[in-house]
Amino acid sequence: xxxxxxxxxxxxxxxxxxxxxxxxxxxxxxxxxxxxxxxxxxxxxxxxxxxxxxxxxxxxxxxxxxxxxxxxxxxxxxxxxxxxxxxxxxxxxxxxxxxxxxxxxxxxxxxxxxxxxxxxxxxxxxxxxxxxxxxxxxxxxxxxxxxxxxxxxxxxxxxxxxxxxxxxxxxxxxxxxxxxxx
Amino acid sequence: xxxxxxxxxxxxxxxxxxxxxxxxxxxxxxxxxxxxxxxxxxxxxxxxxxxxxxxxxxxxxxxxxxxxxxxxxxxxxxxxxxxxxxxxxxxxxxxxxxxxxxxxxxxxxxxxxxxxxxxxxxxxxxxxxxxxxxxxxxxxxxxxxxxxxxxxxxxxxxxxxxxxxxxxxxxxxxxxxxxxxxxxxxxxxxxx
Numbered sequence: 001x002x003x004x005x006x007x008x009x010x011x012x013x014x015x016x017x018x019x020x021x022x023x024x025x026x027x028x029x030x031x032x033x034x035x036x037x038x039x040x041x042x043x044x045x046x047x048x049x050x051x052x053x054x055x056x057x058x059x060x061x062x063x064x065x066x067x068x069x070x071x072x073x074x075x076x077x078x079x080x081x082x083x084x085x086x087x088x089x090x091x092x093x094x095x096x097x098x099x100x101x102x103x104x105x106x107x108x109x110x111x112x113x114x115x116x117x118x119x120x121x122x123x124x125x126x127x128x129x130x131x132x133x134x135x136x137x138x139x140x141x142x143x144x145x146x147x148x149x150x151x152x153x154x155x156x157x158x159x160x161x162x163x164x165x166x167x168x169x170x171x172x173x174x175x176x177x178x179x180x181x182x
Numbered sequence: 183x184x185x186x187x188x189x190x191x192x193x194x195x196x197x198x199x200x201x202x203x204x205x206x207x208x209x210x211x212x213x214x215x216x217x218x219x220x221x222x223x224x225x226x227x228x229x230x231x232x233x234x235x236x237x238x239x240x241x242x243x244x245x246x247x248x249x250x251x252x253x254x255x256x257x258x259x260x261x262x263x264x265x266x267x268x269x270x271x272x273x274x275x276x277x278x279x280x281x282x283x284x285x286x287x288x289x290x291x292x293x294x295x296x297x298x299x300x301x302x303x304x305x306x307x308x309x310x311x312x313x314x315x316x317x318x319x320x321x322x323x324x325x326x327x328x329x330x331x332x333x334x335x336x337x338x339x340x341x342x343x344x345x346x347x348x349x350x351x352x353x354x355x356x357x358x359x360x361x362x363x364x365x366x367x368x369x370x371x372x373x374x
Binding site: 077079 | 223224299305315
């Protein structure tokens with residue numbers, strides 16, 4: 001019984017050594033993406049999203065990202081596209097107003113930290129891996145995250161919009177977060 | 183039929199440019215007016231992409247045609263009153279300007295709407311102007327009314343050619359027709 005207690009304690013300890021919890025500074029943080037339309041790259045971003053960030057580069061096991069995006073807040077600099085994206089064929093915000101990304105673990109690839117997680121978008125959950133760049137800054141930090149998803153994995157741009165010779169298959173995701181320690 | 187123009191008729195290259203540009207610009211004009219019939223947004227995107235690709239092709243052909251015209255001596259005018267020759271030449275000059283202006287105005291319209299410009303999904307072309315929503319409607323009007331202006335010019339151009347063919351019995355139309363055979367003898371009643 002005593003051994004079991006020690007074992008449980010030993011297993012729990014890394015979790016107890018908590019990573020720092022950060023709040024995201026909304027004004028200077030961006031969550032964006034880019035893809036192509038008719039051979040031209042376009043940039044988009046989301047105006048409304050929340051991220052719960054716990055991160056410690058020395059304790060990746062205790063680190064966690066949990067991001068929720070209000071898909072209706074998408075803007076891409078083109079009124080036709082901005083009115084189409086929330087619609088049923090793309091994000092279908094009437095049925096799936098939010099996208100959600102939560103990490104399942106962190107690993108190192110050389111010096112590069114990779115956040116493995118699950119992205120839930122348009123009712124589909126798929127594993128997504130993001131590159132993490134973390135730079136402490138005073139009591140806070142900057143966090144730069146990038147990765148790529150295949151839009152059709154999530155049914156974004158379904159039906160006749162599935163033609164990837166017109167609308168690119170790959171969507172690059174980039175986020176720049178200004179973090180303040182809680 | 184030789185490739186180059188000769189003293190009596192247009193050569194194969196000039197005829198090719200004339201008729202392929204005529205077909206493409208009239209067909210693409212009608213196609214352009216049909217865009218709102220596409221039904222679904224994606225079909226409209228694809229129709230517009232095709233319309234733009236054909237339009238860019240017309241622009242390239244017109245530019246090549248002007249270069250060819252500069253280097254290949256045109257056949258002298260058929261016998262006709264001086265005022266008719268002057269009117270025909272003025273009409274041809276305006277036609278050249280308009281068939282250049284129509285694709286260029288389409289390119290400009292596309293630019294102010296901020297849309298990509300791709301040629302048959304092969305390569306992209308730059309914008310001619312900054313995106314400007316305030317100019318969108320105006321640029322569309324310029325592009326569309328230039329086509330209607332071309333239709334008016336065509337009525338005069340085709341009317342003139344038919345008048346020469348039917349009433350003057352000369353070679354004005356025949357020497358531009360594909361595989362057209364020239365009248366060899368001077369027509370009756372035209373002994374100048």
